[in-house]
Amino acid sequence: MVDLFGDADTLALAGRHRLAAGRFGAGRLDGDALLAHLDDLAATGPTPLGIVLGSGFEDAPDLIARIATRHRLLGASADAVAALKDPIRFASLCERLAIPHPAVTRGAVADPKAWLLKRDGGSGGSHIRAATAAAPPPGAYCQARVRGNAHALAFLADGRDIAAVGVTAQWSDPSRIRPFRYGGAVEQARDATPLLPPALVAAVTRAAAALVSATGLTGLASADILVDGGAWWLMEINPRPGATLDVLDRRPEPLLSAHVAAHLGRLLSVGDVPVDAAAARICYATTDYAPVPPLDWPDHVRDRPRAGSPVARGAPLCTVVATGRDASDARAISQARADRLRARLGSQGVHR
Template sequence: MGGDAILIAAQSGRALAEAARRAGLRPYVADLFGDADTLALAEAYRPLRGRFGATRLGGAGALAQIEALAALAGGRSLGLVLGSGFEGAPDLMARIAARHRLLGAAPETVAILKDPFGMAALCARLAIPHPAVTTGPVEEPGRYLLKRVGGSGGSHIRAATRGRAPTGHYFQARMPGRAFALNILADGRDLAVLALTEQWSLPSRLRPFRYAGAIARGRDAAPALQPGLVAAITAAIARLVAETGLRGLASADLLSDGARWWLTEINPRPGATLDILDRRGSSLISAHVAASAGRLVHLGPPPVDAAGAEICYGARDYHPVPRIDWPDHARDRPRAGTDVARDAPLCTLLATGADADAVKRMLRERAAHLQALLDQEETNEHDREVSERQRADGSPGGAPRR
């Protein structure tokens, strides 16, 4: 597949574009941000309209931008990979699929998996533990969460309220335990497990369950959950794959207290862990293309070392983002001069290490270093502006005027 074109549309297309380049493909990308590294990776780029975390990314305009990319690719590509932002709009996916070959889950599969009540019924039939869901009202709101249908990234999750859930939302029962994701490659009949990743959140005042990052343990590390429990989780997700015909890269979000587990949702697309999982002998994007055609490929052994990725959110409003020398471990780098609001995604930080604890420490250190870089550049920029004003006013020596 060397040199073949591949179309990508997502909230952020950088990780998919980078994975495509690792596979020797030429990515044509549409996304919300147009980050500097995305533009450097893409053969061509088109912006999408929408808001990060929305469920109908781009609306009807998304189809037009995908059409434009397909034309730039000469009308010849392996197909189209849809990342986050489309799972809440299977009808839009169907319109896109009528014009382009989708690489990954079919719209009808997404419609099944992202319908919270249909999913709950399916899990009950397949004997898969799943939290209760309702539109309410609920007698004890403290025992439920409010979620948006088709939402992603955790920013849409709130504590439940009294009364009925708003239109497009539902209540899901709270369950104990830590957050994990079973990352898989599926061919519509069976699956291969890529990793069980550990996830964590970074609450903000308005978004208490905001996704922060994930870690994949190294090959020889002790498992995060007991092997028997992982085997039960894997068997359950395999039943879902066979029932729904899920294909391509996907992940199953779950909670576990170490003895029990509950499936909270399926993400029927390449997810936020692509950066830390695409480190084997075989390319995950190539495997995604093959699985979309119903063929599971052997990926080779998992990496020896642990790896993690964490979203760095804006500590303040950056209007605009200062020009800095971005470190090599930073991805999704906003272009200097663009705006990033406080608490909006600023970039993604990557780290590898001997074990999960070492990776978490490195991510903390890298986040602190990046913040120091931003603070220093803002100070430098302020000093330059003051100096320029003083020169224009004829002030000697750059000293502040009294």
């Protein structure tokens, strides 16, 4: 495995690991260094089944293409990512398919308050800012503001059609300079009131299927939407396994197995929605941890930073998961757990 963090729980599970250079959300990865890591891992152990890409590649279809020439890619192709993550191409595709999507432009806007500034291929919400009167800088664009609550439909795609996996609701955890920073996600319990009306979910499912047919997307992906009453807008397609895995991967069929099968042309049934709700919350560092101390991490904490590693203020510290009788309960429990964790770290005197 190659990633930017080398978290303790990742290292405990990974047979082999290489630490990539860079900072999450800061832009393009070093392609040459990444390819060298992948080549090294492939050459020093059992022959890998293939490469599954996570976040960080949405603005780099050229790098995806380079990886695909040297390793078997299990998931979205470079062409599919280019079609779905170029904001102008994606908006045009949505218009052609009659999918509701906010207007976008690379030019200056007359009323900046009605627009947001976003980075091409950005993820996690930290790249989103209020627009200004100036034209967007290279690699950025303006998107019209629309009202609504954030949700996502996770689905499996085989290049022609999709199989829905689950619906989640998202929330933001804004900071002073990152007002749209991703906070977490929750999946509703099986017998509780659904997060979205079935008719709306069906409409989003049809839209996602149309986009898959048009782009040849394969693997596990998600459609991010904003919902305002009966109206909805498709904000983007994330052409990869995403952050909602922490709440969705509770089915009888592991979602990574279903991802690989979908890429190979088989849409597996992953099973019913679990009986309880689940939430996953990003716990951001409220101060600099230099370094993170040895800690007996609770079982409900994922992405645990290694003891001795630094975590900068505002960076993701870990992920806290929780289950509950319904979505509201699970979300509240995750918040309480995050608060207790921050207090515990603060009492250790490891911040500066």
